[in-house]
Amino acid sequence: MKEKGNVAFKEGRYQEALELFSEGIALDSSNFLLWSNRSATYLKLGEFGKALKDANTVISLNPQFAKGYIRKGNTFLSLKSWKEAAHCFEDGLKIEPENKELIKGREIALFSLQCSNVIKDGIWVPVPIAYSTEKPFPIRWDLVDQFVDFYVNNGVTGLYCVSNAAEYSKLTEEECIQFTKQVMSRVQGKQVQVVSGAKESDNLQTYAKNVKDIYDTGVSSVVLSLASFAKPHEPETTLLANIKTFLSYLDPAIPIGITEAGATCRQASLYLLEEMHNLKRIYYLVENSGSVVMTEKKFKVFKDQMSGFKIFCANPTNFSNCIEFGGNGFFGDIGSFIPAILVWVWKNHAVQKEVSNGVFLFLSLSEPTVQWLFPTNLKIFLKLHEPSLRGLEAVTRMELPPAQREELVARVSHLHDAVSYIQTIIKS
Known part of the structure; x- marks a missing residue:
């Protein structure tokens, strides 16, 4: 036998x-x-x-x-x-x-x-920079706490300081540290993890120092942009060599993740993904592929060969596929004003796929609008959209028949109106 x-x-x-x-x-x-x-x-x-x-x-x-x-x-x-x-x-x-x-x-x-231990599964959103509406548009530090409270109250798993969105590139290293410290202070006593990016530098030794300075604020890990290690035309061998050089300057005790998203995106091939995993210094990847086929291939490699290594989705339109493929959650790179919806989808997709897919239809249509809204003054946004936000969050408490789905999608037009209004205020 x-x-x-x-x-x-x-x-x-x-x-x-x-x-x-x-x-x-x-x-x-x-x-x-x-x-x-x-x-x-x-x-x-x-x-x-x-x-x-x-x-x-x-x-x-x-x-x-x-x-x-x-x-x-x-x-x-x-x-x-x-x-x-x-x-x-x-x-x-x-x-x-x-x-x-x-x-x-x-x-x-x-x-x-x-x-x-480094990063929890679930919904991660960046804390947007709240710029003042007065020229030269300084940061409104008093509004950072309101952003943090808004996300925490909507049930997110974690917060992402100094993301790779273009707006953060304007910050000095001192401002990056100040921003991260303020977020860390606000979440004290709350069941929310915080990660952060760091001020990038062409000098890898300086970049490593900036990463250490950010990690010393108390964040659980530091997120690095894949694009920061090589120019768009440079091959992956150069990128991988630069990552290894960078890691030689960095304290091995500092846990890091890699994101494909950002102002300058760069995708990781299956080869690069495996090589990064083999370094045993990178704990998670924020995947930003718009291709379902490529996403599935990455997740297959992840599930077959990389036990424990985590992959998050940065593209809302591909989030449902990431969940289906066994992903660890959503990891946004731009400010999200619909965190409750993302949280609901993450918790309920397995048992309410039809409803969840209806919500994804809304996300796919509204994503460009959300990008246009970032960064913006949270007070202005909430003043304009408090009724709409309540309506959107109602998705978390209902199953959507076709008519209500159409109504949900129609709300995108309200967001477009808000964009024009906010842009007018900022320019005035």
Whole structure:
């Protein structure tokens, strides 16, 4: 039975392999190899509870069989129980210290545990710069707190300071630090994580210093723009070499993420994505592809080879696909004035796909408008749109029949009117 089961397993006939291994166990329940093989088969079939139970049986039958710990550890990896997985691989290494599968498994588990601590899954939005309407349009620091409160009250997972949107490029390094400190101060005592970008520099050593200065404000990680490491015409080999040089200047204790979004976008190829992951210094990617096909390919590589490495979506029109492909959430690069909708979609897409897709229709139509609104004075926006915001947030409490969906999409015209009005105020 064991040999026939092994052949079926290797050929991908997992249900047949399961039946063969089960028959073998029925004949000889003390054969730990059969339990081990069935555990691996259950794992392939996605039956993690049964895979874990069989792995425990393997270890109880033969505590010196290292593969039993591999089976158990791999099951915990699939369950995203990183700490438990690490313990399993470490127990196995006590038996076989040079076992490559155990060494690699422990490495994946520990890195994945770090990733889970660095950034939470969910909805991340940047805190926009609130410029004054008076020339020369200085920053209204008194409005930063209102932006933070607006997002926190709408249930976002985390806040992104100093994003890669063009407006932030005007800030000095001192202003970047001041901005981040103010946001950090405002979220004290709240269950919200904060990450930040840093003032970019052509000098990689200076850039690394700026990243450290931002990290010292207390943010959980620093987000770097992929485009900052190479000019648009330069090849990926140059980009990767510059990333490695940059990391040599940076304290390894500083966790970082990479974003494809920003004023100058640059996409990561599958090759570059794998190479960045192999550095074990980059914990997440903010994916900005408008191509569903490319997005799916990236997520397939991520799920198959990069356990624990996180991928977020920066493009609202592609958010539903990212959720379907197993993404870790939405990570905006421009100010969002509909955070409650994004939060609702993230929490409810799996059980209310039809409604969720109707909301995505609205997002795809309104995204350009949202970009035009950024940055703007929050007081002006809320004064103009308090009724509309209440209407939009009602999406979180209703299922949308066709007529209401049309009404939701029609609200885009109101936003267009607001754009003209706000631009008039700012120019006056």
